[in-house]
Amino acid sequence: MVLSDFDRTLADEKNNFIIKQEVVEVVNKFSEKFPFFVVTGRERKYMNILAKGLFPTGWIIENGGIIILRDKEIKLVDEKWYEVRKNLIKVLDKYGIKYSLGEVIVYVNSAIDYKDKLNKINEAKIEWNRSDAMIMPKNVSKGDAVKILKSILSFDGVTIAIGDSQNDISLFSVADIKVAVANALPEIKAISDIVLDKDDGMGVMYFLEKILNESSYLEKLIRLRK
Structure with missing residues (x-):
């Protein structure tokens, strides 16, 4: 399972955070074979604009506040909030x-x-x-949402997190393999297992393509978990 941040990870700030079509195509292809979730601080209304044509396995939006699957949606707060x-x-x-x-x-x-x-x-x-x-809410974060997601899906395979900024730290804390894009903050690179050599979506795209096209690379990633 790959869990990727959006801003400055899948999408480039220089492109006003609109995801590039070539990245969309690779993510959609990857999602047909492996679970792929976009894990973002963004609101739904912005994702509908910035991520047109993107069809991952699901979404975690509002920094862990809402999980969106193809057949259900879970809001991770109660009315007291x-x-x-x-x-x-x-x-x-x-x-x-x-x-x-x-x-x-x-x-x-x-x-x-x-x-x-x-x-x-x-x-x-x-x-x-x-x-x-x-x-x-104090009990909401990307990492907490991923724990709940894995429980819902009964998923116990390898989890790979990709990110760039402070709010990805909790996401990294629940991942087996932590991946930073080349433009990530130094503190994110410091806690990563892999630092990509390209920025934003280009880095993620080539990383996903390597998993899809090189079985030996996927095996290497699985060994990293152990």
Whole structure:
């Protein structure tokens, strides 16, 4: 099972995070043979725009808040969270911090200037993606969602995580093999088993093609787990 982040992993910031068609084609081909999940902090409405034509096995969106499979959808929060979220919004409004609301989490773009204020929030967890912040329930993360996903699917095979940024750390923590794209942050490369030599989707594309086309490479990856 491959679990890949989206922004700056599958999609290039220079292309406004719109995934390239050649990457789409390889991911779709890979998904016909192996489980492939996009694991992103993004909201559903943006994925519908940025990832047109992409048909992975499933999605984990909103940084672990929602799992989307082909036949079902699981929201990993209870109703109490939405009461907490209302109070958090009042705090953000008080500080004059601009935000947007997802189905689960609260997004604060270019939030680095508000880091001290955001870190004072105790009712929720703050996860960072470069300079952007996501405010979410304390029990929600990419890694926690992957654990639940594996349980739902009764999957006990090799898991490969691909990422680039701080909010991929929890994803890496539950993976057998950790892969960083060439443009990943230094702290992500430092905890990776493999660092790709290409940025973003090009790196992921060539990695997937190598698994598809070279049985010896897949066997090597499986040995890495042991």
